[in-house]
Amino acid sequence: MNASANALFVEHVSKSYPLDGLDRLVLKDINFSVGHNEILGIVGASGCGKSTLLRLIVGLDTEYRGSITRSNAGDPGKRVGMVFQDHRLYPWLTVEANVGLALDTSPLSARQKHEKIGHYLHLVGLSDFAKAYPRQLSGGMAQRAAIARALAQEPDILLMDEPFGALDSILRMRLQDELLAIWERNQVSIVIVTHDVEEALYLGDRVIVMEPNPGRIRDIVTVDLPRPRDRASLDIADLKKRCLSMLM
Amino acid sequence: MARLNARGLLSLRGAVLPLGALSLWWMVTSLGLVRGPLVVTPVQVVAVPFLDASGRELWAALGTSMARVLAGGLIGGLIGLTAGYLTGLYRLAALGLSPTVHSIRQVALFAWIPLLTAWFGNGEATKLVFTALSAFFPLFLATEQGIRQVPRPLVDVASVLNLTYLTRITKLYLPAALPSIYIGLQIAVLSAWIGTIGAEYAIGNGRGLGSFIASGRDQFRMDIVLAGVITLAAGGVLLNSLATRLSHALSPWTKDLR
Structure with a gap:
């Protein structure tokens, strides 16, 4: 398989919910693909079906029209990982055990699993908190643990649903840089849903702009800028202006 | 300070x-x-389990009752836990089992004794079944409730991570239901204790605190009755603290909440 092939295809996907006896369309004819090792940002006003789209891709909801295919679907070792807006760590498990959940079906020995957990905790800077319970972590640390849990699955596609939305802006910028560093060291495609246009442009190779009622794709913006990017650069500012004009 | x-x-x-x-x-x-013949002093009540021949039987009675409450409680508790887990998690089990259990629960516990003695006789079996029944209902209800309240977002995580069935039970459903199960356990322990003593008292023969108190009453020995009642209360307190200790030992993540 060549490097430019796509990891994920979303073709003609529509989704509706029954509401007051009527079907309300939340996603209308969504089409896009995600390349291997590509970072794809999705921005849009709330209610445009961004989160629903991720739920469809990860398989939490299987009732939709159209098709969602992965090039690695046949390989059980390649999975789709997901990071939610809230960390969703299990409060009764230590950070270590939470990350270990990702290796539940892995054939590795207990020792190998332990090493792998240690590796991913180190990657997100939580080595010292392996034995801590989620309650004892700050919001940013808990979110990093959730990212470690998703990475430990070693997915070829990582879906992120407003992963830094609940964090303050300085912490958010730091975690964005950490995410890029992790992405550079791991072979993974990332689809990141956000309401922060700047975040999408800073991280993404392309940014899908969605609009609501029903949720559909307005435009796909290519961010052809080398990394590391400068958040304050004129190029980013231009693209941001373009995206915002579509959103407002 | x-x-x-x-x-x-x-x-x-x-x-x-x-x-x-x-x-x-x-x-x-x-x-x-x-x-009057029924008036006893506190000193007599304290002394009777040590100095009186009939009073000394209190210790054996206490041991028997404790063994009975633990055995019966464990049987009924485990059945309640399992049944509550199934009805909490599966719609089919809930439809088939819950209405029946919730209706039977309305029968006052001691109304079961005539029926149980008819089925199981006047011996140990009836007392065990009755104790098990007393522990069953609170644990069933609490577990069912607890499992139903497992947060949906955490279930989604289990799906995304592709957790096995066993892991879902041990790392998601049971721990998430534990706070509710603990409340059920506290009630079940006391209910089983009352059930044990009640069955012993009502059936009358054999050993146990209930029989001890009943025979003290028949002999007009108020010192024995009072010593039995105080021991009964102490037993309840002891069981309650055992249940609390067990709860805390099983949920170390709540340590800093306590």
């Missing part, structure tokens, strides 16, 4: 009423203000 003193004072305040009642009892009986 100041907090410790305040706490000490508070717990002292709780002792005022029982100590007051005790001294009143002691005063009234030792000064001979109340007389």
Whole structure:
């Protein structure tokens, strides 16, 4: 398989919910693909079906029209990982055990699993908190643990649903840089849903702009800028202006 | 230090009423203000389990009742836990089982005794079944409730991570239901204790605290009855603290919440 092939295809996907006896369309004819090792940002006003789209891709909801295919679907070792807006760590498990959940079906020995957990905790800077319970972590640390849990699955596609939305802006910028560093060291495609246009442009190779009622794709913006990017650069500012004009 | 003193004072305040009642009892009986064959002094009640031949049977009775409550409680509790888990998680089990259990629960526990003695006789089996029944209902209800309230977002995580069935039970459903199960356990332990003593008292033969109290009453030995009642209360407190300790040992993640 060549490097430019796509990891994920979303073709003609529509989704509706029954509401007051009527079907309300939340996603209308969504089409896009995600390349291997590509970072794809999705921005849009709330209610445009961004989160629903991720739920469809990860398989939490299987009732939709159209098709969602992965090039690695046949390989059980390649999975789709997901990071939610809230960390969703299990409060009764230590950070270590939470990350270990990702290796539940892995054939590795207990020792190998332990090493792998240690590796991913180190990657997100939580080595010292392996034995801590989620309650004892700050919001940013808990979110990093959730990212470690998703990475430990070693997915070829990582879906992120407003992963830094609940964090303050300085912490958010730091975690964005950490995410890029992790992405550079791991072979993974990332689809990141956000309401922060700047975040999408800073991280993404392309940014899908969605609009609501029903949720559909307005435009796909290519961010052809080398990394590391400068958040304050004129190029980013231009693209941001373009995206915002579509959103407002 | 100041907090410790305040706490000490508070717990002292709780002792005022029982100590007051005790001294009143002691005063009234030792000064001979109340007389009669049924009047005993606190000293007699304290001494009877040690100095009296019939009174010394209290210890064996206590041991028997404890063994009975643990055995019966464990059987009923485990069945309640399993049934509650199934009805909490599966719609089919809930439809098939819940209405029946919720209806049967409305029958007052002691109304079961005539039926149970008819089925299982006047021996050990009936007492065990009755104790098991007393522990079953609270644990069933609490577990069912707890499993139903497992947060949906955490279930989504289990799906995304592709957790196996066993892991879902041990790492998601049971721990998530634990706070509710603990409340059920506290109630079940006391319910089973009351059930054990009640069955012993109502059926009458054999050993146990209930039979001990019943035979003390038949012999007009109020010292034996009172010693039995106090032991019964102490047994309840002991079981309750065992349940609390078990709960805490099983949920170390709540340590800093306590």
